[in-house]
Amino acid sequence: MAVTDEAILKIKDMILTGEIGPGDRLPPEKELSEHLGLSRSSLREAVKALEVIRVLDVRRGDGTYVTSLEPRLLLEAMSFVVDLHDDQSVLEIFAVRRILEPAAASLAARNVDPEILERLRTVVTGVDDATDVEGLVSHDLEFHRGIAEATGNAYLASLIDSISGHTVRARVWRGITEENAVDRTLHEHHAILDAIAIGDADLAHALTLTHVSGVEHWLRSAL
Template identity: 45%
Template structure:
């Protein structure tokens, strides 16, 4: 049961306010360098006293920060600051995306278009031969999928499509940007699958657009890479907006976003 009042509570101050004090206090310890990635928090009694809150409020604040990926509690060993990996800290963005109904897929794709156009431009400036090799391998796998047309595995196609976009975001060299793209790219799975089902030619069109994006990355041309990526995602965005009431895949009512 959540502790809302103990002898440690300050009279007249709601427990929620004390929880906010805990969150702000621990965040301050991280930002001022007292706690870093992997650091162990002081024991509960000492930390509660330092922050002038009850142990119940301290636990609530720790739980909230654990949900956000800032802290992790190890059974029998205390509470630690996580690695503070941007992808982990941005994971709540994915939850927000999942709460959007299929009718709002166009909105998410518009955000993806802005973010991924920039990630492609950044990647073009410093992409490595290893990254280019991985992207080539992903598109080679798509070529293999296309050989089974008209009975191609569309789920596998969407998975490779997702891997392609994630790898480019990682190659941008901006972990925060890559984390945001990673949180969003899988959440437009339903709209992309529905487009692939209803407009079969778009699968080959998508592959051609991916090859064009890869060519600009290989040429290290940021502006052309940005344009290629923006146009590529715009196609899916326009489809999702135009078919906002039709993005439920027939016979796939329980299909969850990737």
């Protein structure tokens, strides 16, 4: 194992065992390197790597801290990779959405909070047939983000949010070129929300699967 990898694992172990936690400041470099039995150079490289993936926050002149370790931070690295996609790989992103979002709708139907449900209802009813394509896509993102948040699973919500935004271009393209895209999307959103509202997890899953798959199928044909 490379020395830097060993240093990363040792810092990870410090976090997992509770020796340091979210928001804590790491000991000074010399003290930490001696504590871990590592050279200061290998420790420095490990800190740089963990800073990139948002586990550590290096504050010049102040010290190095453990971040909040919130899902949205830890998934930023994946979001960066997804940013590099091309038109073909966006199909793979849709395939991931097809797995995650129906599961999220199903979970939301089991756990939905009345306050979140009311907010989602406001999101859906705030859009009509006169909405332009950009407005529709913005609504679509907000709707799916709301369902993900309704699951109560912060990691799932952050994961869905991090990949959903990267399919915007395909959604806009479909909205411009396909007839009745606005009406169909709104109808599907209403149906999904109704299923969640009555707590029918299987129906919410099936309707969301059809909804996401429709865009994926269209994109495959277009490409």
